[in-house]
Amino acid sequence: xxxxxxxxxxxxxxxxxxxxxxxxxxxxxxxxxxxxxxxxxxxxxxxxxxxxxxxxxxxxxxxxxxxxxxxxxxxxxxxxxxxxxxxxxxxxxxxxxxxxxxxxxxxxxxxxxxxxxxxxxxxxxxxxxxxxxxxxxxxxxxxxxxxxxxxxxxxxxxxxxxxxxxxxxxxxxxxxxxxxxxxxxxxxxxxxxxxxxxxxxxxxxxxxxxxxxxxxxxxxxxx
Numbered sequence: 001x002x003x004x005x006x007x008x009x010x011x012x013x014x015x016x017x018x019x020x021x022x023x024x025x026x027x028x029x030x031x032x033x034x035x036x037x038x039x040x041x042x043x044x045x046x047x048x049x050x051x052x053x054x055x056x057x058x059x060x061x062x063x064x065x066x067x068x069x070x071x072x073x074x075x076x077x078x079x080x081x082x083x084x085x086x087x088x089x090x091x092x093x094x095x096x097x098x099x100x101x102x103x104x105x106x107x108x109x110x111x112x113x114x115x116x117x118x119x120x121x122x123x124x125x126x127x128x129x130x131x132x133x134x135x136x137x138x139x140x141x142x143x144x145x146x147x148x149x150x151x152x153x154x155x156x157x158x159x160x161x162x163x164x165x166x167x168x169x170x171x172x173x174x175x176x177x178x179x180x181x182x183x184x185x186x187x188x189x190x191x192x193x194x195x196x197x198x199x200x201x202x203x204x205x206x207x208x209x210x211x212x213x214x215x216x217x218x219x220x221x222x223x
Contacts, residue, residue: 007103
């Protein structure tokens with residue numbers, strides 16, 4: 001089962017490209033986000049999507065989420081709740097797809113902020129380019145948590161020396177290898193590093209999200 005969440009404006013190209021590329025099947029859900037104000041062009045765009053989906057199957061759910069584009073904080077909160085609910089429980093087979101294109105700019109900005117806050121719950125993020133007119137899969141940084149001092153120190157060490165083995169990290173930081181292994185497992189779960197096994201050894205590499213965390217929480221360990 002897939003849940004698609006996307007802004008909807010006057011142009012349906014971005015959403016049609018998404019549905020055609022990744023498909024839509026029985027019991028899938030499409031959540032279209034639009035402003036609370038009525039607009040004939042938006043209605044026509046929604047009707048176009050509804051007509052297409054009805055031709056595919058009657059058991060596909062279409063929901064319209066109306067938001068107040070003037071209240072950014074309210075929109076972000078609403079989107080975080082919607083994303084969290086749509087992701088389902090851990091271990092469920094529901095795949096959450098978020099489309100960061102189309103619709104009013106205010107809504108798109110709030111949806112992007114919300115998606116970054118819960119990026120670990122999203123299976124795929126796409127954006128339709130206004131430049132090359134193609135749909136692209138994009139990767140959002142996961143910045144929902146902040147590192148403590150020890151995690152930050154390990155992140156900086158991996159950034160400066162990676163790919164680096166757990167043993168080498170432990171040696172440089174004078175921390176037990178078992179502690180490094182445990183900490184790196186957590187950092188990997190947060191998507192701040194990637195871990196690769198090479199024989200009996202494990203190597204850590206900083207991820208784009210990890211680099212953002214180092215920049216965001218600048219502390220005196222990154223020399």
